Amino acid sequence: MSRIGILPISVSDKVEVKLSGSNVLVKGKNGELKLDVDSRLSVKHEDGVLTVERKHNDKESRALHGLYRSLINNMVTGVSEGFKKELEIIGVGFRASLNGDILELALGYSHPFYFVPPKEVNIEVDTKTSKNPRIIITGPDKGVVGQVAAKIRSLRKPEPYKGKGVRYVGEFVRKKAGKSAGR
Numbered sequence: 001m002s003r004i005g006i007l008p009i010s011v012s013d014k015v016e017v018k019l020s021g022s023n024v025l026v027k028g029k030n031g032e033l034k035l036d037v038d039s040r041l042s043v044k045h046e047d048g049v050l051t052v053e054r055k056h057n058d059k060e061s062r063a064l065h066g067l068y069r070s071l072i073n074n075m076v077t078g079v080s081e082g083f084k085k086e087l088e089i090i091g092v093g094f095r096a097s098l099n100g101d102i103l104e105l106a107l108g109y110s111h112p113f114y115f116v117p118p119k120e121v122n123i124e125v126d127t128k129t130s131k132n133p134r135i136i137i138t139g140p141d142k143g144v145v146g147q148v149a150a151k152i153r154s155l156r157k158p159e160p161y162k163g164k165g166v167r168y169v170g171e172f173v174r175k176k177a178g179k180s181a182g183r
Helices: 059-080 142-153
Strands: 016-020 023-028 031-036 041-046 049-054 083-090 095-099 102-106 113-115 122-126 134-139 165-168
Touching: 016 041, 023 059, 031 059, 041 059, 049 059, 059 083, 059 142, 083 142, 095 122, 134 142, 142 165
Parallel strands: none
Antiparallel strands: 016 023, 023 031, 041 049, 083 134, 083 165, 095 102, 102 113, 122 134
């Protein structure tokens, strides 16, 4: 048995779920998300609880059981509460600003980076709460929020000598010792 796949997904009153064939449509206050479920699985909605069941017991079906249960659970959580990732920019002269809906980043290169987020993601820049600028990424789709955060982080990953770069808030960067001076 799949330990994740057999768990029921509780759906609140504020979330609307529509099942049609192999499609699952979830609507809530943060938007709507759609997922096409594999044909080896079936989804049932009864009394505010979603359950994912597999039709066969082969290896691929067992693997997909937990996956699709987690994807549907993330959809329900996303449209009701949303997901959030925070990035921190560390470095002298490293800046972030928001012009309209375009994120402008100065990360120590000779040119600034301009990042246009997808329409389902909201980006904020916080420069007041800490000395390092923070980029707050929110949205209903967990995968898209994580992908946007990873894309921004990849523009200047934290380096191991001084720790400069873009990192997740709370991420630990192990620092290396620099060159030792001549003896």
